[in-house]
Amino acid sequence: MNFATQSRFSDPGRHGDWLDDTPADIAALRDIASGLVFHHWAGGDPTAHGFEPSRLAEVDLRYAEAMLGRLRELDPTLSGAPRRPTDRILGCCRDFTLLYVTLLRHHRIPARTRVGFADYLLADWHLDHVVAEVWDGSRWRLVDPQFPADNALPVDVLDVPRDRFLVAPDAWRALRSGVLDPSRVVVAPDLVEPFLRGLPYARHNLALDIAALNQHEMLLWDIWGGMNLDPTVSPSDASRADELAALAPSALQAAFADDDLRVPPVIQSLSPTTHTLAEVSLRS
Template sequence: MDWYLGQSRFTDPGTQSSWLDDVPRDLPALRRAASELVFHYWAQGDITRHGFPASRGEEIDLRYASDMFARLRELDPAPPGSPRSPVHRIVGCCRDFTVLFVAMARHHGLPARARVGFASYLVPGWYLDHVVAEVWSPDGWRLVEPQLPDDFPGIDVLDVPRDRFLVGADAWTAARSGDLDPSRLVVSPDLDVPFLRGLPYARHNLVLDLAALNKHEMILWDLWGDLDDAAVLAPESIARADELAEAMSGADLEQLRTLFEAEDVRVPPVIRSVTPPGRLPVEVVLR
């Protein structure tokens, strides 16, 4: 698992690396520290009602851990793990909790990676678009929930059951086989945007999960290759997603890297990104 000990270009803390030296090294403390670094831009309500100026909503597009840690340090110089008021956290989403956790875990010698999929424990009856971490343990990869508090009801945040968080391939396969109603896969139950529900978004998260397994921890509204915001998938797109999901299930690192070499899923130097709520796509040149 040495490859997952190394930082990616997205998780690399860069010049902020020394700031992480004093972060507690044990897994529960690392997870708890990550859970206090981000204020979710919509799950916790309108940010302006919590003391944030509206302009800070732009922080949701922070892509690189080095920039996130720099902003956090600017807001409060105390290192992660110290008490931090909500307005001294960056405005972001589940992906950002996970990127910061993975960055800190790798910094302290824990093999870790991000996983993109759907969680059933956020809103009863629904599988919500979500990103968590995986940490290597003597028993294999363990799902770790970096966003939620220690006492979140119904799950162990340090060992999330695989039937409560479905990684990209598992969600796609369950929806295609009929084991899971695709309409239950959503960004939010009350968000009536066809692309953000069902098979189109399951395919989106399948590709983002493959990217994350290859240490490309993308923003959830990124688009590249064959990814788009179409509300209905073409038959060839469904067939390709079937193929990817089958190949990803149980694949080792070499196989995952080979899958990621395909032009339709490999992250190119320039991508498109559609910042919510539904802005026009913009081109982003990756570092």
Template sequence: MIDYTTHSRFTDPGPLAGWLDGVGPDLAKLRQAASGLVFHFWGNGDITDHGFPAERLAEVDLRYAADMFARLHELNPESLDQERAPTDRIVGCCRDFTLLFVSMARHHGIPARSRVGFAGYLAPGWYVDHVVAEVWDGDRWRLVDPQFLESDVDLLDVPRDLFLVGADAWRACRSGAIEAERFVVSPQLTIPGTRGLPQVRHDLVQDLASLNKHEMILWDLWGGLRDEPEVSEEDARAADELAALLANPTADLHAAFDTDAYRVTPVITSLDQTTQLPVEVVLR
């Protein structure tokens, strides 16, 4: 049984753990605080139009919560629940809002985990690549979106038909319930592999890693997770089996993860967002 109240190496806040005492354990306050800690690296246009030096784009490749909290403290050491100027936030993406929220929740002993999938509430007609949190409330796991301050969607209990976790998205594509081409990183992004079945398989594997407390950066690659524009028949069949397994609430998540195809290796490949070149990363 995986314990989601304890930190992973990615969510551990490190030396600044005491800084987190001032926020929570109320989920609404934790979510609100997390929404003000990150400035999305492309969601508001070019970051330099908002007062950020161009070199701060490198912050989107911060991997560990300890490094994120250290940078946030350097930028502004006030309480984490205080409103911050945009440039006092780290430059990041949906994964980072969620990682910080999960870190704060686990700090307070709340069972929380990251989920990778697709949101149907960000762009009409599309399911957009997204990361949210999942929190155990004592009765069930409910989805919490830490990125947005407010929305027409209940951000503390996002409906399951509006956010499809990796397995649900894959099964919807394969069954024909939803056209695969409606699943995208962004409707405007046409790079091969960033939409359709390749992206859905990518998120399925990323979600399995998250369920096993490996909260990876979204452009990480390892094992059988490759940057390819098409999904082979072999990979599709394996993804069918994985999606079916993850649909079972009693599935052995660790056993599913502990294979050469899905296990996160000590050395991975990641796409450096400042150079757009693949780099080798040795994980801590």
């Protein structure tokens, strides 16, 4: 699979020309991406920062082309200079990462999104997170595009250690072996729904990560195939996840052809803005 080419999700489409003057540099593009999104809950109530309530729908923007179009409307410059909060789109870690991957692929730098859990966002917790995996010419390295360069995180966002961000297969194996405490693996500590914690959500992220390795950069609340909202993981589902988590990335790409993993033309999505499960037809 050629990760230097755009996917149908990362393709900038008619806004590709807007990216032409950005530098073909991993660090500089990370800094640009970090200023394009305002996190829809980590930054507090968006309306307190000047966002109109109607803009909450931006968190469901799925394709980079639509995201870039909205950003271009809000501020037609793409210099990397700080944007006002309301000149960014509302989104989450997935959106910082998708836009970063779009920028990298625009310059033919191989990149892909990885879904998993980070232990550097909040002490003593492994939080649901998405980062980029970038080929730097010699190895795949994890790069976190969400935070500004002057962040106070205890990791180098340009080279996140793999024991600080666990890609979903690694997180699943660590949970199953008892290395990780499932009560500390969550979307957020204050979200108490059983599905959003421990093994159920780790299984969800495993499916998302396998899709990402196959250039399907899905929304974090998408559901398809073998995914569900069950509060526990059945023995058969756990066994299937064990099998998948043991595979190398190349084998996970091959496994994506299986019915329980392959993304179909129509999926379901549980938007955090509407809290309802809706059918979504994907762009072909």
